[in-house]
Amino acid sequence: MTNQPITTSVFDLFKVGPGPSSSHTIGPMKAAFDFRQRLSSLEPSIQQQADAVHVLLYGSLSATGKGHGTDRAIVAGLLGWQPETTDPDALLDLLRDSSVSYPIPVGEKTLELEPQHIHFERKRYDSPYANTMVLQLRQGEQVLYEEEYYSVGGGFIIRKGEPDVASDNQDVPFPYSSMAELKEQLKTNNLTLDELMIRNEMAITNRSRADINQRIDQILEFMHKAVRRGLRHKGTLPGSIKLTRKAPILYQKAKGMSQSSDSFLIFLNAYCLAASEENAAGGIVVTAPTSGASGVIPGLTYLAKHHFHHDKLTLRGGMLAAAAIGFLVKHNASISGAEMGCMGEVGTASAMGAAFLTRCAQPNGSISAIEAAAEIAIEHHLGMTCDPIGGYVQIPCIERNAMGAVKSYNAFLLATSGAASVQKISLDAVVKVMKATGRDMSTKYKETSEAGLALSATEC
Ligand code: SF4
Known part of the structure; x- marks a missing residue:
């Protein structure tokens, strides 16, 4: 792994822009x-x-x-x-x-x-x-x-010829390049993850604490606008597949079955599909960490806000925990489907989502539980290919976001059910495996639409 400290801004990871x-x-x-x-x-x-x-x-x-x-x-x-x-x-x-x-x-x-x-x-x-x-x-x-x-x-x-523009060698007060180093910084300086992330972000961006908090709130609002638009918009998505938007259908179904234990998952599916369908239609979304995977975190944060009624402070802490995981994967492997297949995109988003849920559920944030949740989510995306039909970010991408969010939820449950301390695989180890797996994966399965589901295009 590289030893350069992470100096990416939260707002470079969570970027607002048009899909897909x-x-x-x-x-x-x-x-x-x-x-x-x-x-x-x-x-x-x-x-x-x-x-x-x-x-x-x-x-x-x-x-x-x-x-x-x-x-x-x-x-x-x-x-x-x-x-x-x-x-x-x-x-x-x-x-x-x-x-x-x-x-x-x-x-x-x-x-x-x-x-x-x-x-x-x-x-x-x-x-x-x-x-x-x-x-x-x-x-x-x-x-x-x-x-x-x-x-x-x-x-x-x-x-070409310049270092990674995201790593602009700025000094941060609490440098880390791996989860092991992050945990060491937290322990040595007796800090919460929220505090470490905010203080590093202040150094990287020269923004005040209030400014950073306000911007995180804005990012969440951009995400939730995409969810709300997607829940309203009906019809087919652009492109030759003529894929029908499903989010409004699922949303109506979930509202009609609020007494059923399944409704919670159908709501979550609807929110993730909504943001992903907006992305596929070229709407404004937030990279989390990519546009292709921009349904997972919006779906989970929308659920956390409207179903779990988490307050702003908790949601901000969750977003910072998600960002920490996104940084570690980007820094030590890659979040690009063209480099890693879909494990780099939805796999990373799912790990970020697991960290988000874990931090939200534990105000004082046990880093071990956050690490375990993120590790479990990545572990069960290893080897996932990227083979979008027709080159459109639709099949498998849209449903895959919903599946990634469901895995986030289960990873959070597994990690917070008292077993985090006996987790055998570290986040650093699984990220290393992700990098090696991405390197070994055939180019055909890395966002080229030359294999896998993409070859079933003629049957659509
Ligand atoms: S299948 Fe490929 S294009 Fe679709 S979300 Fe995954 S990485 Fe992105």
């Missing part, structure tokens, strides 16, 4: 936005020679980028749009008409980006990451300037 895929939508949008900024500061002599901008997509971005809306996200970023403030309807309108081009300012001149300038490359490309994109400023066939970006999951990007 943080690695294929939010990441590319951010990369294109960054490229646009860089074009404006090039030498005027280079700017003057340029006559086109071209975008080359490789790996999983090429294989499933169409279904994930990667091309639209890149146009949006080049137009100067940012994920959090993007209007999802306007995003869906981009590239609808193939005769429309898009103005990109380059110094004093404006270049027209044409749809055919976005290339879904089929050839292999020598790159350290599965999701690679190259943006070029050209004069005819000559490349005047280019940047290479990697979308590493959860909307995080790395520009």
